[in-house]
Amino acid sequence: MNRSKILYTGLSLxxxxxxxxxxxxxxxxxxxxxxxxxxxxxxxxxxxLPRNGFDFKMYTKLxxxxxxxxxxxxxxxxxxxxxxxTCFFCTLAGFTFAKYEFPFKSALFIITLSSIMxxxxxxxxxxxxxxxxxxxxxxxxxxxxxGSIPAFGIFxxxxxxxxGVPDEAMEYARVEGASEWRILLSLAFPMLTPAIFSxxxxxxxxxxxxxxxPIIITTKKEMLTVTALLRSIGDASxxxxxxxxxxxxxxxxxxxxxxxxxxxxxxxxxxxxxxxKE
Amino acid sequence: MESTxxxxxxxxxxxxxxAPFFVIFAIFSVYxxxxxxxxxxxxxxxxxxxxxxxxxxxxNLFSDSLFWKSLGxxxxxxALIVPARTLLAxxxxxxxxxxKLLGRRVYTIVSLLPYVTAVLVVAxxxxxxxxxxxxxxxxxxxxxxxGPVGWLDTTQMSKISVAVMNIWRMTGYxxxxxxxxxxxxxxxxxxxxxxxxxxxxxKFLGITIPLMGPEIFFVVLMSSIWVLQxxxxxxxxxxxxxxxxxxxxxxxxxxxxxxxxxxxxxxxxSYVLFLLLMIISIFSVxxxxxxxxxxxx
Numbered sequence: 001m002n003r004s005k006i007l008y009t010g011l012s013l014x015x016x017x018x019x020x021x022x023x024x025x026x027x028x029x030x031x032x033x034x035x036x037x038x039x040x041x042x043x044x045x046x047x048x049l050p051r052n053g054f055d056f057k058m059y060t061k062l063x064x065x066x067x068x069x070x071x072x073x074x075x076x077x078x079x080x081x082x083x084x085x086t087c088f089f090c091t092l093a094g095f096t097f098a099k100y101e102f103p104f105k106s107a108l109f110i111i112t113l114s115s116i117m118x119x120x121x122x123x124x125x126x127x128x129x130x131x132x133x134x135x136x137x138x139x140x141x142x143x144x145x146x147g148s149i150p151a152f153g154i155f156x157x158x159x160x161x162x163x164g165v166p167d168e169a170m171e172y173a174r175v176e177g178a179s180e181w182r183i184l185l186s187l188a189f190p191m192l193t194p195a196i197f198s199x200x201x202x203x204x205x206x207x208x209x210x211x212x213x214p215i216i217i218t219t220k221k222e223m224l225t226v227t228a229l230l231r232s233i234g235d236a237s238x239x240x241x242x243x244x245x246x247x248x249x250x251x252x253x254x255x256x257x258x259x260x261x262x263x264x265x266x267x268x269x270x271x272x273x274x275x276x277k278e
Numbered sequence: 279m280e281s282t283x284x285x286x287x288x289x290x291x292x293x294x295x296x297a298p299f300f301v302i303f304a305i306f307s308v309y310x311x312x313x314x315x316x317x318x319x320x321x322x323x324x325x326x327x328x329x330x331x332x333x334x335x336x337x338n339l340f341s342d343s344l345f346w347k348s349l350g351x352x353x354x355x356x357a358l359i360v361p362a363r364t365l366l367a368x369x370x371x372x373x374x375x376x377x378k379l380l381g382r383r384v385y386t387i388v389s390l391l392p393y394v395t396a397v398l399v400v401a402x403x404x405x406x407x408x409x410x411x412x413x414x415x416x417x418x419x420x421x422x423x424x425g426p427v428g429w430l431d432t433t434q435m436s437k438i439s440v441a442v443m444n445i446w447r448m449t450g451y452x453x454x455x456x457x458x459x460x461x462x463x464x465x466x467x468x469x470x471x472x473x474x475x476x477x478x479x480x481k482f483l484g485i486t487i488p489l490m491g492p493e494i495f496f497v498v499l500m501s502s503i504w505v506l507q508x509x510x511x512x513x514x515x516x517x518x519x520x521x522x523x524x525x526x527x528x529x530x531x532x533x534x535x536x537x538x539x540x541x542x543x544x545x546x547x548s549y550v551l552f553l554l555l556m557i558i559s560i561f562s563v564x565x566x567x568x569x570x571x572x573x574x575x
Contacts, residue, residue: 004477012373016385019370022446023388027395029414030403042412044420092295102289103282108296111303117559118307121507121528122552125535125545126314127306129324146306149299180291209396211510216536230398234405234514242406249399260394264387267394271451272458 034058034247041242058243059251065241066233068248071226075208075252078143078225082207085148087200093149094157095188099165115151120213128216138223143214147207153199156273160195161188195273201263202270208256226252311552318545324535328542335546345547347522348530351437352506355526358441360501364494366445367452372482374453375460389450397447397510404443404515405430433523436516440524444511448504452497459493460486503558506551527551 028048033041035050035058062068097109127146136142165188173183189196214228221232230248237245260267286293318335320328339345374385392400407414408429419425429439463486471481487494509528512518518525518533531551535544 002477004479008478012376012379015369015373019385020388023391023450026400026403026407026446027391029406030399033406041406042409044412044417046412046414046417089298093299096292096295100289100292102292103285105292108300112296112299115303115307117556118311119503119507119552119555119559121509121531122548122555123307123310123314124531125541125548126310126317128535129317129322129541130310130313145302149302151299151303154299184295205394209394211396211398212532227396227398230396230402231514234398234402237402245402246406249402253395253399256394256396257391260391261387264390268386268390268454271454 030246031250034243034250036243036246038240038242041246058241058247061241062233062244062247062251065236065244066229066248067222068226068229068251070222071224071229072251074140074143074223075226077140078214079204079207081140081144082148083200083203085144086150086153086203087196089149090153090199091157091189091192091196092184093154095161095165095184095192097154098158098161099167099170099188112151112154116155124212124216131217136217138218138220140223142217143223143225147210147213150203153203156199156270157192157195159273161192164195165191194269197263198266198270198273201259201266204259205256205267314545314548317542318549320542322541322545324539324541331542335543336550338543339546339550344522344525344530345527348525348527351523351525352527354437355441355444355508355524356502356505358437359444359505360498362441363445363449363452363501364497366449367456367497368487368490368494370449370453371456371460372486374457376478386454389453391450392447393451395447398514400443400447401511401514404439404446408439408515430516431520433520436520436524440511440515443515444505444508447511448501452501455497456490456493459490463489499558499561503555506555506558 032048032050035054035056040046040051093112097105097112131137131142131146134142169187169191170183173187178186208225209227211225211228211231214225215231218224218228221229224232226248230245230252233245233248317328319330319332321331321334322328370389373379374382374389379385408416410416410426410428410431413429415429416426419427427435429435467485467489468481471485476484507528508526509532512524512526512529513532516524518529527547528551531544531547534540534547
């Protein structure tokens with residue numbers, strides 16, 4: 001061990017400890033804050049644990065002032081639908097681009113990839129006017145359909161399918177008299193399960209956390225997703241009641257944290273294949 | 279010609295299977311992109327019948343001082359965020375890449391925790407941390423006799439606060455992306471360097487950074503696109519204030535469209551942003567889908 005190595009090891013351990021503290025402390029304060037009154041949250045001599053014990057008053061306040069459970073339900077409906085639609089149709093398209101030769105394939109694939117380059121903020125205003133014209137304000141379908149089947153999901157499945165579904169297996173199935181639909185359903189889907197699962201986790205997370213489109217296309221707070229509702233609660237908290245805002249952020253982020261801790265490997269795979277989004 | 283047609287008929291299931299994507303893409307991306315161009319040439323206010331006004335919206339942009347200010351703020355935020363975040367991500371990635379690190383999994387999970395949390399959750403929590411009165415940062419600083427600093431309510435600090443929060447949120451994500459690249463650098467290169475007596479710092483500067491060139495390039499481009507499109511941070515943390523000191527381009531578009539009902543004007547601005555993003559995107563998509571997939575020697 002030379003000196004620079006010891007220095008490096010020491011510094012990296014201190015650095016990692018700092019990363020853990022700086023990352024986790026805000027989450028801890030958020031959860032603890034949901035049991036505190038405002039004067040305790042913004043106290044000049046703060047304590048981590050709530051002084052008056054774990055009192056669920058802020059949660060009761062949240063449920064009485066906002067249709068919070070309805071918003072949680074909306075988020076589940078929207079997120080599960082988007083995830084199911086995305087996984088099914090991205091698999092269809094990704095598998096096709098990976099395993100079949102057909103006229104205009106490369107042109108169609110280039111169009112698919114180029115769609116990643118159209119930033120959603122650039123089409124926000126016309127999309128809103130169009131969907132409003134279609135009667136989409138305060139509707140579930142308008143929260144679900146526009147964000148479904150992103151090109152990065154197709155790309156992700158395609159990358160996996162090139163080697164993940166062997167040509168020999170498909171040939172063998174054809175010799176046995178299987179139709180292309182049979183191959184898709186009984187061969188491709190089972191073999192692509194790991195990639196589909198990664199895509200599902202990533203889509204679930206992205207959809208749950210999305211807020212901009214729900215805020216724009218929803219005017220009734222009963223139809224907002226829970227993440228989008230956080231903006232309204234945040235605005236209202238300017239007049240006091242920061243504790244119930246923290247109760248809302250804690251509850252709304254709980255499903256994601258549980259999912260993330262359970263399936264972090266899958267999520268990281270998904271990020272590296274599809275590169276995620278902010 | 280006829281044989282192509284026959285081939286298309288034979289492979290019709292292929293077209294059927296990719297069709298759903300193209301339907302959604304056409305309706306919710308291509309059509310709005312064209313429709314937006316049309317709206318940007320009108321005085322659309324969201325309700326009445328829009329009137330064609332030619333390029334007036336685009337011309338007005340040049341004399342709109344708030345547009346230039348938002349553009350300037352966006353550039354400043356880019357400069358505050360991207361270099362610092364990329365450097366921190368590189369350092370974190372190379373520490374996570376050390377061969378004898380205990381608890382690598384735990385550190386990886388923790389690093390990505392801010393990324394998986396919704397922006398609106400993070401921004402609301404940071405409103406608490408950065409509060410002038412009784413925010414934990416100012417409480418800590420008061421221990422050193424500093425403060426109270428108006429993180430969110432002074433024009434000097436608002437952009438810095440937005441940048442700090444963004445760096446907190448996204449560094450872990452970029453570290454994981456860079457880590458994947460680092461793991462492709464074969465261990466023999468590192469071993470050879472060690473035999474030559476190179477220490478960890480020399481290896482970082484002399485091997486990791488140069489060999490990571492394409493990944494770093496990609497991360498910088500990707501970061502730039504995301505910073506230009508960023509809105510969640512500002513929307514809740516500072517609301518673009520105080521006195522528009524943290525107003526970004528995207529948030530200004532949003533406000534024009536959905537708070538001031540100037541749909542035409544907002545669309546024109548969207549198109550300017552769109553062109554800006556396209557230029558960067560072309561480079562980054564090229565980078566991501568061709569060069570970064572090649573393995574390193």
